[in-house]
Amino acid sequence: MKREVLQPMYFEEFTCIGAACEDTCCAGWKVAVDKKSFHKYRKVTSGVLAQTLQTNITRERVDPSDETYAKIKLDEKGNCAFLNENKLCNIYIELGESYLCHTCTTYPRQVRRVDNRIEKSLAPSCPEAARLLLLNPEGIDFTLCEEEVDETFVEYIEMSTLFEEIRMFAIQILQSRHTSIEHRIVVLGMFLEKMHMTSQQEWEKKIPLYTKIYTRILQDAERRNLFKELPDTVGMIEIAYALIQNQESVSVRFRECLMELQEGLQLLNEEEVEHSIYLYESIQQEYYVPFFEQHSYILENYLVNCVFKDAVTSNFYFEYQAMRIRFLYMKVILMGMASYHQTLSKEMVIKLIQATSKTFETNQAYRDGLKEILKEY
Numbered sequence: 001m002k003r004e005v006l007q008p009m010y011f012e013e014f015t016c017i018g019a020a021c022e023d024t025c026c027a028g029w030k031v032a033v034d035k036k037s038f039h040k041y042r043k044v045t046s047g048v049l050a051q052t053l054q055t056n057i058t059r060e061r062v063d064p065s066d067e068t069y070a071k072i073k074l075d076e077k078g079n080c081a082f083l084n085e086n087k088l089c090n091i092y093i094e095l096g097e098s099y100l101c102h103t104c105t106t107y108p109r110q111v112r113r114v115d116n117r118i119e120k121s122l123a124p125s126c127p128e129a130a131r132l133l134l135l136n137p138e139g140i141d142f143t144l145c146e147e148e149v150d151e152t153f154v155e156y157i158e159m160s161t162l163f164e165e166i167r168m169f170a171i172q173i174l175q176s177r178h179t180s181i182e183h184r185i186v187v188l189g190m191f192l193e194k195m196h197m198t199s200q201q202e203w204e205k206k207i208p209l210y211t212k213i214y215t216r217i218l219q220d221a222e223r224r225n226l227f228k229e230l231p232d233t234v235g236m237i238e239i240a241y242a243l244i245q246n247q248e249s250v251s252v253r254f255r256e257c258l259m260e261l262q263e264g265l266q267l268l269n270e271e272e273v274e275h276s277i278y279l280y281e282s283i284q285q286e287y288y289v290p291f292f293e294q295h296s297y298i299l300e301n302y303l304v305n306c307v308f309k310d311a312v313t314s315n316f317y318f319e320y321q322a323m324r325i326r327f328l329y330m331k332v333i334l335m336g337m338a339s340y341h342q343t344l345s346k347e348m349v350i351k352l353i354q355a356t357s358k359t360f361e362t363n364q365a366y367r368d369g370l371k372e373i374l375k376e377y
Helices: 035-042 050-056 090-095 102-106 127-134 161-174 181-197 200-219 233-244 252-264 274-310 316-341 346-362 364-373
Strands: 002-008 031-033 057-059 070-072 109-114 117-122 142-148 155-157
Touching: 031 035, 031 102, 035 050, 035 057, 050 057, 102 109, 117 127, 117 274, 127 274, 127 346, 161 181, 161 200, 161 274, 161 316, 181 200, 181 274, 181 316, 233 252, 233 274, 233 316, 252 316, 252 346, 274 316, 274 346, 316 346, 316 364, 346 364
Parallel strands: 002 117, 109 155
Antiparallel strands: 002 142, 031 070, 057 070, 109 117
């Protein structure tokens, strides 16, 4: 069916880099297999992959669907059973692209239908996608076109035009570069909380008023000293301890970032935090602030991508709260990484955002656990 399609301009530029990828998507998480592909694999009875397909793709017994009908077994290293020593897919090599399941064909592309429109984006859990969506200094822009769309497995979300107004104003706030990214996050939270507390019956009348009010607040953010709405240094060190004490089932690259956080800020004992506080404040002035004065677009692009992907339902304020928490722990981890390496670079920021995204996209228990621990922030 032909539909209107809204997507960031980066979307069509993505190309998988295969074996050159530093964090393959064929390892570290469960690979779901759709029903059609599962039965297609069962019909392969000859060739080098026949037995492997039979033994390494099993039915999903927990809440299966046509999209998550089966799963691919992982080996002892957490790799997909079909990933070879050259980091290439044996299904693709032996059977061709048409035999890839839906998950492997589409990732990291994310497609959903919002009312009568299709929206597309990329997941930053893929390193190449992360580079593409984060490293554009001009920011994320969107394009609207019309095209034929296969809607198999496309999630449907109902969203009124008023939700769309809220989301677009949220993106406008995040892309307002006359003030710091921290101020933008605070003002966005103030606006979304106001919308959350306002009856939906009042939205049509109130949205124009609120956008004017919070535009003025954003313009005056520096004078208002909105940093006080975020955790102070002691609060950030408390967040750091919560992160290093909850490392179960995180991705390898995310664990590397947490190790650098712990060593960089010398998080050794919660009773002796004075030196960690000193290091945090020193690193913030020496590396963090100068770097993001030049490269704030990286965090901006990450947050804009989050809002576009996630803030499309009546739960938009709770999605904001989750995004705010992610920003805070990524900020404190970057402080630790900068201290550990005595520098801060685009490559380090990309690694953290990608590793964080991979961990949180696949680990609901870890995500919920941290959310509970950090809810006061």
